[in-house]
Amino acid sequence: MENKQSTFPTNHVVGFFLSIAMTVLAAIIALRTNLSGNVIMWIIGTLAIFQAGVQLFMFMHINEGKDGKTNYINIIYSVFMALIIVFGSIWVLTTGHAAH
Known part of the structure; x- marks a missing residue:
């Protein structure tokens, strides 16, 4: 049972x-x-x-979970990648790189 x-x-x-x-x-x-x-x-x-x-x-x-560190590392990596995409896009669009 x-x-x-x-x-x-x-x-x-x-x-x-x-x-x-x-x-x-x-x-x-x-x-x-x-x-x-x-x-x-x-x-x-x-x-x-x-x-x-x-x-x-x-x-x-x-x-x-078994290994709590893995979850934290995945979240930190995801936040890092999201920040690179957002701020990289803003940087490219505001500095005139798209005009070439």
Whole structure:
């Protein structure tokens, strides 16, 4: 007979409510404050990064598995590649390299 443990997914519920809270907070800051556009964008960007971290740990279980280092290395590499693509594209398009 299999021994099934039916536990309530507390991490998922906490992660869900944290994600909802950060989304609502970003909407309130964007719609209800008189801050400048740059400040609002920085706050929303910061909340988005925190929300991505919450989702990685709470939903995607990034710290579980045989070798936790592999997951972290893959994420760091993915972020590095995304930054190279985004900032490389901005650099090429703003410095006139596309005009040749």
